[in-house]
Amino acid sequence: MLYKIFINNYSFFKIYISLRVEMNKIKYETKNFKSETQQLLHLMINSLYSNKEIFVRELISNASDAIEKLRFHILSTPNLCEHDDIFIIKIIIDKDNGIIKFIDNGVGMNKDEVIVNLGTIAKSGTKEFIELCKSKDFNKNNYIGQFGVGFYSAFIVSDKIVVRTKSVFDNNNGILWKSKGKGNYIISECIKNNRGTEISLHIRDNEKKFLDYDYIKNIVVKYSEHISVPVEVSTISNSNIHKSEKINKGIAFWARNKSNITDNEYKQFYKNISHDYEDPLLWIHNHVEGNQEYISLLYIPKKLPFDIWHNNKNGIKLYVNRMFIMDNNEVFIPKYLRFVKGIVDSSNLSLNISRETLQDNYIVKSLKKSLTRKILSKLNSLANDNLNKYQIFWNTFGVILKEGLAEDIINKDKIANLLRFSSNKSNVEDQVISLKEYTSKMINNQDKIYYISSDSYITAKNNPHLEFFNKKGIEVLFLYDRIDEWMISYLSEYDGKRLQSINKFDESLNKLDNVNIKKLEEYQNTLNPVLKKIKNILFDYVKDVKITNRLINSPSVLVTDSNDMNTQMIKLLVSTGQKVPDIKYIFEINPKHGLIKKLINIKENSKFIELVKLLFDQSMLIEYGSLREPSAFVNRINNFLLNKL
Template identity: 40%
Template sequence: MNMKTKKHAFKAEVSEMLDLVVHSLYSKKEIFLRELISNASDAIDRAQYLGLTDKTIVADSPAWEIGIAADKANHTLRISDNGIGMSAEEAEANLGTIARSGTQAFLDSLKQGGGASAPDLIGQFGVGFYAAFMVARTVTVDTLRRGEGQEAVRWRSDGQGNYTLGPSDRQTAGTTVTLDLMPEHEHLIEEWQIKSLVKRYSDFIAHPIRLAVDGKEVDPASEPLNTMRALWRRDKGGIKAEEYAEFYKHLTHDFAGPLRTIHYTAEGQLEFRALLFLPEKPPFDLFLPNRKHGLQLYVRNVFIGADFEALLPEYLRFVKGVVDSSDLPLNVSREMLQDDVVITKIRKNLVGRILSELEGLKRDDLPAYTAFFRGFGRVLKEGLHFDHENGDKLKELLLFASERTADDGLLSLRQYRDAMPAAQKEIYYLTAETLANARRNPHLEAFRRREIDVLLFADPIDEWILEALEEYDGCKLRAIDRGEIELGSDEEKSKTKDKLKDDEQQFRPLLDFIRARLTDEVKEVRLSSRLTDSACCLVADEAAMNPSMRRMMQAMGQEVPKTRRVLELNPAHPLLKRLLERLGTERDSEAFAAQAGLLYDLALVAEG
């Protein structure tokens, strides 16, 4: 063995994170055992999956198992597995650094949230292994990677900023994590305590968990601490909510329970079992481009792999769970899954079930659904653009702010549609960079006067999805800042047109003057029927790109075509009347021309 033991320093952010983890978690320190057992289970699952195509990994035909050894005399607790193991490079990558782009985000969130939110954050950010330092003075990891020509490795740290990496005398493939417990946590060595924790947190683990006490080695023939009954294969009528919650936490490393659980069996031409979970809060990396998503896949209760993206569309990437199929071969690969007919049918079934569950949540508990939508609504909206087959279902799940809702209120398209006056034939909306900007937009003035509600689209994705949201329940969606808007009865419209004609005669000299001044900035200058309080606003052509979309494209570095909009002026506004009065005597004044030209800037400011 050529490897020598060397001392390494944790990355700065990892060292900081360890300090925060150890000192921020004031309760539930026993969760370290759940995390280490989950890691051991994952290591076995990975070995099983890789062994399907690489027989050298399972050449010893192992009886997969997890061992816990409690040694009271030496104050140590060992958690071992015979799974995939780690090489020296993998040990350094997995234990010496956090190879995730969200490390700093984790630290920021932990600092902001304080101790109370730390358990949730640790689960979300996938750093459960480090929970071991809450109860241990030192943590030692002995590991040997499965496969030919591998060397055993020992990783050791006291969590104070450094760790050592060197050779280990381990002879068998797998990993053992040894905790030298702090005196105040030595009660965790007690046999009853370990059995209780395994029963509470890890009873459903698919591999046997065996216990040895008083310094003895784990006996492979001893009775497992866990029942090993796959939750998704049990009758849901006999499963407690706590069992679902613990399985969800094991699956996701989320310390909070799920918002909703979907457990069902599909029978007939297509047979599979599914256990799916809707999380309560979004993970920190929900919008990271390279984030893994998908479900765990089993074939006849044999683990095939995690994060199978073909099972769910990307807009449902927040859904976690397990699918167990009887209609797929055991040697199925990710490449095969992309075009597999069975997978396509399973995916369609899963999507329909998930959308129905969300619709049920919205119908039965709107406040809970609204809270859910605030976290995941932007992801659901992506589905409108990509999943045309389920477009109508997705429309029913959308929530938006509106002119009439309170600052934090949301309403559905159905609620808006049902509240429309009989004479209203279109669903009106306004896009803006922020909700505050939308509420200040002068285009709303005419609608407020007539008590007509307007949907406010302030999410960056809203403008993008409008291509797929052209109509709802027979009503076209209409942007109030594009084209000409005519409100009111036929009689009111006629009176408005007559009034505008009279005003145009009066204001024609000023309109011509401003038009000449702003030739490069605007397409046209005209009087407005949509303004009541503001002096001016900018109006785009019916098919023109919205300012929100232009800003989004510019932020992405894309070239945005130059367009000119129409400047509309309010003839009843004192500013316009005063400018008209001054025009006759100050037409040639540069100061007056500059003031008239400021109307364009004023309109830009008004829309945010």
């Protein structure tokens, strides 16, 4: 009897023994995550994700990307895999063993790729992200899927993850990766006959709802309808399949008729391609036919991507005739619109086009012009039709949009129309005033657009340069973003009107104050000896000393000459490590102010010198924010107080 059993199962024993021999040859390696990766894992597992079902979206998205990459490689290497192979994503629920599997037959990974993709979280910006997680204003759901942490969202519902994968380019064994998310992972070779990746999640005892077929099916319906790869959900028990159902249509979402797509579907598609938790601010979906045929589906988010300042690439995925070619493509829209995410599907580009040849391709250049024009047009419509929504956009992306004035000369006027500012008339820090609105409210005889450069809204609002303009009811725009001084150098005029900094000397102001011109000339002639004396004292620091009518309540102010570099530009260049020559200011004094009247009547030379230097230092503090000799200024103040007391 035992002999028959042995004979009948001999083949099984042979396979079993050969597998045992083979597995004994395999070496297991235990590797530690980096310390910052361990911190991020701890945050994720314990507190980062409140919407736990997101892991389904992330793993389906990763599987879809793996299949799309394989399709791309097949274009240049047709024999890479079987021609009759059906690409599919399978989700298998093994309730008996408490496991849910995500399986794809995509490109797969070799050992090095596994270590890079699964052994390293947030390859850039990890530390900044961890600090952000600790801040009070951090909304943990806004950053799901960013920084390469999407895969690890599966640890929220599982206490162990096992990955088996095999690269389509590797004829050797597959790779096994497993971890409990507690600081290290195990990696080794494994027996895997087919290419692709299989991810097994060992579901936690308190998350068993994720082993329910209908529950998972509803989540998959929610997140995978737009995926261009079939997604199949099955349940198994005792190695037998009980239920199996293809969930989605497997049709490229962007290729569908716009009239048949709901707003919710647009929003869900955005969340999948961007890994954003929030709905987009707006989207632009276009089917273009004719000489240039393409489909574009572009989104503008509500939130600024965390790595926007570290990464100049945008979120544009390129398809050719529904075939994925590459992602994070930077050639289809300019850098100042890099926050835009979406899909471009061209019918005119070659399937084997590369990143190197994209840059010089005339079709791509034409596409870039068209897409840029559509985005700016959509923003202009938003600014005209929905002020509240546009304000959300401006508050989030305005600083980046300003880069376009230097980058995109062709669309400079369109970008200028989208700019927003605060001013001395708005009484709020919110930047809500457009250049068009400003020009519509200019007073009689005003032929310039006036602005003031400063370090902050408060500094601008309280600047003495504004005194004349406030008295005359002339609006002055506030420029206090770090980029503003650089930006304004590319915007010399708007609608035929020159932009003028009130931080600079400007004789044309006199025509806005005709009543006082004669008095100003009288003062200038009377006080010429005093002005020369002041200039001699401040010889090392000033280019000239003049009487001004721009001051009402302040005794003096510093302005740069009309041809000299602005103070804010100097500070910007210094902050970037560039050397700039020392500039000499024009020292303007207000002859009607009490201190200046006192100064004129001082006979004692030492007191005269001290008061001149004190007034200059005060003006320097207001204009530049710091002094060359702060201790000397403090001594003057102390001596002044002692004399008064």
